[in-house]
Amino acid sequence: MRIALAQLNYHIGDFENNVARICKTISDARKKQADLVIFSELSVCGYPPRDFLEFNDFIQKSRAAVENIALECQGISAIVGAPSVNHGPKGKPLFNSAFFLADGKIRNIVHKSLLPNYDIFDEYRYFEPNHLPYCLLEYKKYRFAVTICEDLWNISDDPLYIRNPMDEISPLNPDFVINIAASPFHYDQQEIRKKILVRNAMKYKVPFFYVNHVGGQTELLFDGGSMVVDAEGDICNEMKYFEEDLQVFNLNDFLYKKGNAGPVVTRKTGKIGLIHDALVMGIREYFMKMGFKKAILGLSGGIDSAVTLVLAAQALGSDNVKAILLPSRFSSDHSIRDAEDLARNVHVPYEIIPIESAFKTFEEILSPQFKGLPFNLTEENMQARIRAVILMALSNKFGYILLNTSNKSEAAVGYGTLYGDMCGGLSVLGDLYKTQVYDLANYINREQEIIPINSIVKPPSAELRTNQKDSDSLPDYNILDKILYAYIEQHKGPADLVKDGFDETLVNRVLKMVNTTEYKRYQTPPILRVSPKAFGMGRRMPIVAKYLS
C-alpha cells in the first residue's frame, strides 16, 4: 500500500478552489501509484473557518464539496477534513470530522475527540467532541485509525482532557495511525510537534502518518512539516516547511522495521531563521489571498520599519513595495540617510514627503484651544497621525496596503499612537519584541549589509520631539523584554518576577503599562503570529479592569 501525504494551502470558504486543488492532487497521487492520499484537517473549507461554521449555507456547501471530491476517488482513496452535522438529539450542532472517501463515495466519517479551546483555538465554540468508541477503517486489507490534530496531544503528564483517544485505539491494533492537522506555527512549535508524534509512536508502537496545513490565514501561519514516524519513534520523513508538498510512501517501509524511505529534512535555520521564513510567507499569503499586490510603508530610518521593508520586499518583490519617508522638524539627518540607504539596498522605490506644513496647519487650527499650553504628547501623536493620513491617502489612491511596523514591546506597553503609527492592514513585527527585531535585522544582514548598520546600532527613537529617545519613557529593552516575556508568554505574576530578580518598582510599572493599554491593542491590525502568545485572538483581556494596574 502506498500512502500520499498532501500538504496543501487552502483558502477559507473558497470551496471551488479548494476542491479543485484537492482533486488535482488526488489525480497526481494516482499517477504516482498511491492507494490513499491524505489531506489536512478541515481542508475542504480551510482552517480556521471561525463563525462561518454557524451558517447552514457554509456547512451545506462544505458537504457538497466533500461529495464532489469523493467522485474523484476511483481506484484511489482519500481522507479529507470537513465539518459534519451532529444528527444526535443533544450537543453542539457540528463535528470536526475526517471523511474517508473511496469508490466515489463517503465510506466513513470519524470525528475529532479533543477540541482545543485555548490561545487562538475556539473549537468547542462550534463542535461537539466525538463520544463514539473508536473503530478502525479498512482499505486494501490494511486496518488503520484516523485521528485529528489535538487527538494525539493529550499525552503530557498533566493532561488537559479526560479522554485519550490513542488509549482506545491502541488495543484495536491498527497497522498505522493517521493524524490530519491544522497546527499553526510558532518558533518552538516544530520541535514540540515532533516530540508529540515521537512520543505517541514510541508509546503505542505504531507508525504515524501526519499531514499538516501550510500557508497563511491572516495572522495564523501554517508551516507544514508533515511527516512519517515509524513504530520505533523515528522521524523518517519530514516534508517541506512553508511550502506545499506531496510525497508518496510505501507503507511496508514503516510497518516492521525502522523506516528509511526518504530524506529527513534538516532545518538549516535556527529560531530566528524560522521566524524570518514565517513572516515572509505570512506577508505573501495575506496579499495573495486578499487579492492585493502592492505594499506601502513609512520608512523612518529606525530598525522596525527597516526590517519590515526588507521582509515585504522579499515577500512581494521590490517593485511591489513603496517606501515613504515622512520627516518632521524633529527627524535627524542620519534617519533620512539611513532610510534612503536601505531603500537603495533593497531596490525599493521611495519618496520623501515632509510633514512640516501639515503639522503647522494643525498647530494653527488648534491654536485657539491650545494657546499657552506646552508642547507635549499631543503634538507627538499628531505627527504620527499626520503620517498616517498621508500613507492612507496613498494607499487609497493607488491601492497599496499599508504595512504596520510596530513591534511587540511597543504594543505591550502602549508606546505607539493609535491611528498613527499603529495603523495598517497587517502588522508584520507585532509578535517580535524589540530585541528580537534586532536579532532579525542581524539575520537579514548575515551575508551582507542590507539594513544600514547605523539603523541597528543607534539608540532607538520615535523622533517626535527634540532629542527624544525610547529610553526617556521606557526601561532598557534588554530588561523590558525579559519582563514582558515572563509576564505575557510565561504568565508570571509580580511576586514571581521579583523572585526572578527584577526590581519590584520596575515590575509594577511595566505590568501597569501593559494592563492599562489594552484599549490600544484592541484596535491594532492583525499581527503575524510567531510566538506561543501573540497579541490578538490568542490573548483575550478585558479592557475595563483593575488588575496590576
Place this chain on the structure above:
Amino acid sequence: MRIALAQLNYHIGDFENNVARICKTISDARKKQADLVIFSELSVCGYPPRDFLEFNDFIQKSRAAVENIALECQGISAIVGAPSVNHGPKGKPLFNSAFFLADGKIRNIVHKSLLPNYDIFDEYRYFEPNHLPYCLLEYKKYRFAVTICEDLWNISDDPLYIRNPMDEISPLNPDFVINIAASPFHYDQQEIRKKILVRNAMKYKVPFFYVNHVGGQTELLFDGGSMVVDAEGDICNEMKYFEEDLQVFNLNDFLYKKGNAGPVVTRKTGKIGLIHDALVMGIREYFMKMGFKKAILGLSGGIDSAVTLVLAAQALGSDNVKAILLPSRFSSDHSIRDAEDLARNVHVPYEIIPIESAFKTFEEILSPQFKGLPFNLTEENMQARIRAVILMALSNKFGYILLNTSNKSEAAVGYGTLYGDMCGGLSVLGDLYKTQVYDLANYINREQEIIPINSIVKPPSAELRTNQKDSDSLPDYNILDKILYAYIEQHKGPADLVKDGFDETLVNRVLKMVNTTEYKRYQTPPILRVSPKAFGMGRRMPIVAKYLS
C-alpha cells in the same frame, strides 16, 4: 429563613473593592435579618475576567478574597462566585465555582456544569465542567442546591449539552434552588431569561432564587433583574434593572404557596427604551471604571452623532461632554445649524473647527503624487481622517475620551473611514442598525424635540463630496437593515434570503460588502452590545477568506 439577593456591580480584577462591597452588603443584609445572602457568578473577581484567569497570581488573589469574605460570615451565610483550582489529575486547571461561606469558613464549593462557549462566551477556554454528582447544601435545617447561570439553560427541545443538572438535582428534593448568574443584556434577553426560570420552576416544582450581575464591563452590559420564581412558576419578585439592588425575602413565602412577598416590577419601557437605558449605563460605566470623566465627539448635524451626544450627556452630564463641529467645504448650512441647535438643546458646550485649511494642506502635500487624478474616495477618507486628527488632539491635550458615532449598518457594509470616523474609545451605536438609530432618536424626542427634527427627516449623508447621499452607495436602509439582520443575527444564507423575497443581485451585493470588510471591523473600538449578535468578541470571522465575497 430569610434570603437576601445582592445584585451588585463589580470591577474586574479589583479584589479589594469587590471584597469591600461584598462585605458591606453582607453586613447590610445581616441588619435586615437575612440568614443567607447570595451574590452573582464570579462576583469576587468580576465577569468576564477572560485571560486573567490564566495567571496564578490572579487565582491566588481571588482565593484570598473569598477567604476574607468568609471571615465576615458570622451569624449569616453567603454564596459568592469565584474560580477554584481543579486539583484532579486531568482536565482544565480551573472550575467556575460557587463558594458557600458560613461560620467564618468556606463550607462548600459547587462547580458549574454547563460552560457557555458561544457568542461572547469563552468559558470552556478556562474551566473544566463539573463532573461530580450533585448534592444539596444545608443551612438552618433547609436543604438547597446551587447552580451557576448556564446550568439552568439546557432546557430547550434541542439541548446544547449532554447533561442537564436539574435532572440530577430534582430527585434530591431541595427546598429551593439558587442560581448565580452573569447574564448579559440584549434587547430580548430579559424575556428569554424569565422564560427559562419559569420553565425550570414549573418543570421541577421548586422555587428559584436568581441573582444576576449589574453594570458594564466594556462592551458587555449586565442589566440585573434578579428574581424569585415560586414553585408554580410565577415570578414573584423582579429586582431593579440597570441598578444595584439588595432585597431580602422570607423563604416560607415561596415554599408551599404562590409567593407574594414583594412588588413585581413592571417594565415601563419597550425594546427601544431598554436599549436606551442600556446604552446610557454602558457609557457611564465605561467612563467610571476607566477613571475618565469627559467625552468628546464630532457633531455633524446627522442622526448618529446627534443620538450619541444625547446619550453621552445623559450618562455623564452635559458639562462633561464636548461637541466639535468640523465643517468641510462640502458641509451644508443646515448641518451646522442642526448641530448647533442640538448642542444648545442638551446644554453641551461646542466649538466649530473648520477643516478646510488642513484639507488644502494635504492636497498640496500630495499634489506631486495625485497630479491629474480625479477627486475620489481618497479625498473623502482624507476629510474624515483630518477630523480624527483634530478630535484625537483635543482628546490627548485635555483628557477627553473620543466617542465613536458609527452605526451597525455602516460597520456591516464598511461604509466608514478607518482611522477617520471609525476612531474612538467606545462605540455607542455600533450595535444599532441605522433604522434603530432613528427609533432611538424618536424615543429621545418622545416628550419634546431634543434632537432637531431636521436631523431625523433629512436624507442621511456623509457630506464628503458635493451633494453626496448615503443612497448613492447603499441600498435604502429599510431594505439593507432587513438583509443585514437576516444575515448577521439570523445566520441566513443567500438562498434563504432570496426565498424571503429579497432581490438576488442585491443580496449578493450586500453579503459581499459584509464579508469583504471584516478587516475594517477588526480595528473598530469596542461596541456596546445590545443585540444578540454584535460585532466584536461575539462574532469571530476570518479576515482572509473567500465566502460569499
